[in-house]
Amino acid sequence: MWLAQPGPKYPPTKGEVWPKPQIEVKEKTFYIFNPSQFKVKILDQTCAILTDAIARYSYIIENKLGAKTRDIEPLTLLSLSTNNDTYFKGHLNELQITLTSPCEEYPYLDMDESYNLTVSSSAKLISSSIWGAVRGLETFAQLFYLSDDRNEIQVNETVIFDFPRYKHRGLLLDTSRHFITLPNILKTLDAMAINKMNVFHWHIVDDQSFPYQSERFPELSERGAYDPSMIYTKADIERVIEHARNRGIRVIPEFDVPGHTGSWGNAYGGMLTECYENGQVIGFGPMDPTRNTTYKLLRDLFKEVQNLFPDTYFHVGGDEVELECWRSNPKLIEYMKVNNLTASDLHALFMRNVIPLLAKTTMPIVWQEVYDEGVSLSRDTLVQVWKYNWITEMINVLRTGHRVLFSSSWYLDALGSEWKDYYAADPRQMVFDVTGNETLLADIVGGEACMWGEMADDRNVINRVWPRASAVAERLWSYQDSMRRYKLSRAPSEAYHRIEEHACRMIRRGIDAQPPSGPGFCVV
Amino acid sequence: MWLAQPGPKYPPTKGEVWPKPQIEVKEKTFYIFNPSQFKVKILDQTCAILTDAIARYSYIIENKLGAKTRDIEPLTLLSLSTNNDTYFKGHLNELQITLTSPCEEYPYLDMDESYNLTVSSSAKLISSSIWGAVRGLETFAQLFYLSDDRNEIQVNETVIFDFPRYKHRGLLLDTSRHFITLPNILKTLDAMAINKMNVFHWHIVDDQSFPYQSERFPELSERGAYDPSMIYTKADIERVIEHARNRGIRVIPEFDVPGHTGSWGNAYGGMLTECYENGQVIGFGPMDPTRNTTYKLLRDLFKEVQNLFPDTYFHVGGDEVELECWRSNPKLIEYMKVNNLTASDLHALFMRNVIPLLAKTTMPIVWQEVYDEGVSLSRDTLVQVWKYNWITEMINVLRTGHRVLFSSSWYLDALGSEWKDYYAADPRQMVFDVTGNETLLADIVGGEACMWGEMADDRNVINRVWPRASAVAERLWSYQDSMRRYKLSRAPSEAYHRIEEHACRMIRRGIDAQPPSGPGFCVV
Numbered sequence A, B: 001m002w003l004a005q006p007g008p009k010y011p012p013t014k015g016e017v018w019p020k021p022q023i024e025v026k027e028k029t030f031y032i033f034n035p036s037q038f039k040v041k042i043l044d045q046t047c048a049i050l051t052d053a054i055a056r057y058s059y060i061i062e063n064k065l066g067a068k069t070r071d072i073e074p075l076t077l078l079s080l081s082t083n084n085d086t087y088f089k090g091h092l093n094e095l096q097i098t099l100t101s102p103c104e105e106y107p108y109l110d111m112d113e114s115y116n117l118t119v120s121s122s123a124k125l126i127s128s129s130i131w132g133a134v135r136g137l138e139t140f141a142q143l144f145y146l147s148d149d150r151n152e153i154q155v156n157e158t159v160i161f162d163f164p165r166y167k168h169r170g171l172l173l174d175t176s177r178h179f180i181t182l183p184n185i186l187k188t189l190d191a192m193a194i195n196k197m198n199v200f201h202w203h204i205v206d207d208q209s210f211p212y213q214s215e216r217f218p219e220l221s222e223r224g225a226y227d228p229s230m231i232y233t234k235a236d237i238e239r240v241i242e243h244a245r246n247r248g249i250r251v252i253p254e255f256d257v258p259g260h261t262g263s264w265g266n267a268y269g270g271m272l273t274e275c276y277e278n279g280q281v282i283g284f285g286p287m288d289p290t291r292n293t294t295y296k297l298l299r300d301l302f303k304e305v306q307n308l309f310p311d312t313y314f315h316v317g318g319d320e321v322e323l324e325c326w327r328s329n330p331k332l333i334e335y336m337k338v339n340n341l342t343a344s345d346l347h348a349l350f351m352r353n354v355i356p357l358l359a360k361t362t363m364p365i366v367w368q369e370v371y372d373e374g375v376s377l378s379r380d381t382l383v384q385v386w387k388y389n390w391i392t393e394m395i396n397v398l399r400t401g402h403r404v405l406f407s408s409s410w411y412l413d414a415l416g417s418e419w420k421d422y423y424a425a426d427p428r429q430m431v432f433d434v435t436g437n438e439t440l441l442a443d444i445v446g447g448e449a450c451m452w453g454e455m456a457d458d459r460n461v462i463n464r465v466w467p468r469a470s471a472v473a474e475r476l477w478s479y480q481d482s483m484r485r486y487k488l489s490r491a492p493s494e495a496y497h498r499i500e501e502h503a504c505r506m507i508r509r510g511i512d513a514q515p516p517s518g519p520g521f522c523v524v
Helices: A048-063 A130-142 A182-194 A219-224 A234-245 A262-266 A292-308 A323-328 A330-339 A343-357 A368-372 A390-399 A419-423 A427-435 A461-465 A468-477 A493-508 B048-063 B130-142 B182-194 B219-224 B234-245 B262-266 B292-308 B323-328 B330-339 B343-357 B368-372 B390-399 B419-423 B427-435 B461-465 B468-477 B493-508
Strands: A023-033 A039-042 A088-092 A094-099 A115-119 A122-127 A153-162 A168-174 A199-203 A250-257 A272-277 A280-287 A313-317 A363-367 A382-385 A403-406 A444-451 B023-033 B039-042 B088-092 B094-099 B115-119 B122-127 B153-162 B168-174 B199-203 B250-257 B272-277 B280-287 B313-317 B363-367 B382-385 B403-406 B444-451
Touching: A039 A048, A048 A094, A048 A130, A094 A130, A115 A130, A122 A130, A130 A153, A130 A182, A168 A182, A168 A461, A168 A468, A182 A199, A182 A234, A182 A461, A182 A493, A199 A234, A199 A444, A219 A262, A234 A250, A234 A292, A250 A292, A250 A363, A262 A272, A262 A280, A272 A323, A280 A323, A292 A313, A292 A343, A313 A343, A323 A330, A323 A343, A330 A343, A343 A363, A343 A368, A363 A368, A368 A382, A368 A390, A382 A390, A390 A403, A390 A427, A419 A468, A419 A493, A427 A444, A444 A461, A444 A468, A461 A468, A468 A493, B039 B048, B048 B094, B048 B130, B094 B130, B115 B130, B122 B130, B130 B153, B130 B182, B168 B182, B168 B461, B168 B468, B182 B199, B182 B234, B182 B461, B182 B493, B199 B234, B199 B444, B219 B262, B234 B250, B234 B292, B250 B292, B250 B363, B262 B272, B262 B280, B272 B323, B280 B323, B292 B313, B292 B343, B313 B343, B323 B330, B323 B343, B330 B343, B343 B363, B343 B368, B363 B368, B368 B382, B368 B390, B382 B390, B390 B403, B390 B427, B419 B468, B419 B493, B427 B444, B444 B461, B444 B468, B461 B468, B468 B493
Parallel strands: A023 A088, A039 A094, A094 A122, A168 A199, A168 A444, A199 A250, A250 A313, A313 A363, A363 A382, A382 A403, A403 A444, B023 B088, B039 B094, B094 B122, B168 B199, B168 B444, B199 B250, B250 B313, B313 B363, B363 B382, B382 B403, B403 B444
Antiparallel strands: A023 A153, A115 A122, A115 A153, A272 A280, B023 B153, B115 B122, B115 B153, B272 B280
16 A cells, blocks of 8 residues: 655664675664864874875764754654763863884775774774775765754764775766866765765767877867866876775776777777778778878877876776678778778777787776777776676686776666665676576676767766765775675665665765655755 | 767757648748847737747747857858858847737637748748737747858748647646746746647646645645645745746646545545455555545635636546455445445436536646546536547547546656657547547547656656657647548658657756757757
């Protein structure tokens, strides 16, 4: 029977963490936070990343938990006199932070993000890495909540031991189909930090526009950007990387080749293949794989990009190459004939030529087609799986000794998909269910939620990504389950309530998240 | 073959009107707009609605057509020296407005919205009604565009004769599932005016919350609103009505009964039916149709609401009544037995009791279930069709002499639906295709796009509604086609380009519309 339910569909929790920590013991006993009585003490190593994070989170705890009491009608209040509450244990006096190793400069794939956190009158955060300390501070801030009468900031006595389940927890943002301004990219990084995501995959250029401003090849954005105002300068990119670094987030650029390069052609038309139909040129297709000058340009451009982006990984794309165009072009038909190659071989040839253009210390990431075309890839290469046959594909990639990034189930441009749909997918679980083989699983290093930009622009991108990407964030961080070795995929019912608090938390911190599951409200 | 297409998927038009005027003849010849040389002359009747509209639209033409030239690289410009252009006809000197009847105070169902507009060096807007004049000013403003070098504001020589195809072109906004703040309601009205929509259907309360602040029954919102800050005061509502009136938009309140009333129960629990399972009360259902006090409260509340809202129509809901709850309640079981009634009869009884509570001059609108339950309805009643069997339902309603509002195909909460999906539905066409009967069609007085609030809150509601509701707006305004008597439903290909301009137009006027169909950009 359908009952009339006044109020929110899923009343939010209070002081619950998203993504859920691996081990968390929470008491009913609680402390009151009073900023004038509270101090943060750094007991061991420190650096600017840590002190900046402390300043950020102190501000959040003090100001971003929702509006305190205003003119609320008395009858709507649960009148709670805190000091008489049997669970009240006094004031929170301090947070002691023990960072046992010197800070690292940039986050990286194998970084340590674990931390221990104990909340009592003197709270303790212990980590052997700056990245773990940053994650622990986020968790610490999430434990606070307003009392029922909205007069006081409370935090429960809690012990947390936490670490991520997957190393690579990414978000792909497409800034080519629609231009996304710098403030929204920085905001996206803020939201990623709230969700403990650690890789910003910047799908910076594509067919439609080329907003990356190159020093070596300025014509690319001069002619390829939608508008002169819609570009990313070197200073913009440095600012993104710095903002990300401070939050333990890697920034990986993608320059997708040889397909998805229409906008390159505005400046360098000769790079692209002319596509033919009935003997007539009907337009442009992928880069021409037979032109040396193209590889020279890519080498020089990639060099510049690698100098700018400190991360070891670089995404060279390789997806959705329109082989039909290559098959229609007289010059390429001749080339394939002479060299006894198929169009598919041409794609492999192109990628085989492009990957070595990267520096020896740079590791490639490719979309799954590059693997599928049979290009021999180094052990370091990450293969990003995004198509429909994902379980078979992952198993194949893993069995040939390569590593997997999973994205197939996490396309945020599916506007009808809800957070719970994204939550249901767990790549290790899927592979384990089919193979029963546990040793393969470690090579699924993580995954990425993908915000393709066809229908997401500067005005709605934040709302489209959050909190739906939060489901991916929790899937990739939480639940090395003990019942079943790899966690049942369905979101637990408590998560429906917890994500409501989490969405309100993001909103209070300036991230315009959409309603997770239905009717409700946030007090901002 | 999939070609690499740099740039927007559908390049926007320049100076094309949405919704499309009925008759529009546009020349290639154009005029330049220079605010210092331009005057608006009122030649006949006038009033504050007209002078306010003139001020609004003058500001828009001058300031809201996009950024003028900044540091644009010369090579990206189509260098156009306007004054040497053979199509250049000089400056636009004035707009003469001839309103031939005195202004009316409030818009209404049968109001006249037609106008004639001629753009030459001395433009002329002629209407026999203030509402037509307001529509004509919107059209006038939409004809202007920036020159290719973005230096000048141009407008083409144009003749327009325009009027709406359907009288009732509405948008339903649900402010119960999520609270929508006053600024966003006013913004929604602004957007409706840009789209020539003329009815704001305010689904103000529902199960989840009761934000309407009643003077007579203040407990309803005191206990039923999500939060004391989330209410609409009398002053708020008066402001909405005034803002709407100035734009030729009617405001119709809906107080949905007897279902969807959970939040009423927070203050008046006795109004609701207790639902039973296995002899136990398991929660609350619809209003109890056998209690006199409920009807008394509704009579007094409706009286207050009718005094506040000037429109002749009032929506009493009547949808989705959980009859199972009535069938489970011992008191109602007894009542039905004694009176030889089914639960369905109880619903009819309830509506038969409620509709006469409205003033004699007030006309009811009901959801289709009320018609389906066999309640006898006056000829004035509008039956809003929203369920799956819409064609049969419309035909039935029309054949019994009642009038139809159509909504079934226009639910904006279907997040995966695009504007072109909404565009495809035309209620008169559907009925004509099945019946071949033209005389029935006039009684389909219009329709409404419905923004149910489960997943739409104050942060995303504007983006969710626009420009998807623009498709409904054009469907209801435009195309009394001559080829086929009732227009083929698919959006014409030119509309894909025109809605891109329209979305950018809304964005420049402060309405955060989402991308209509894919990659692109707006210069704001």
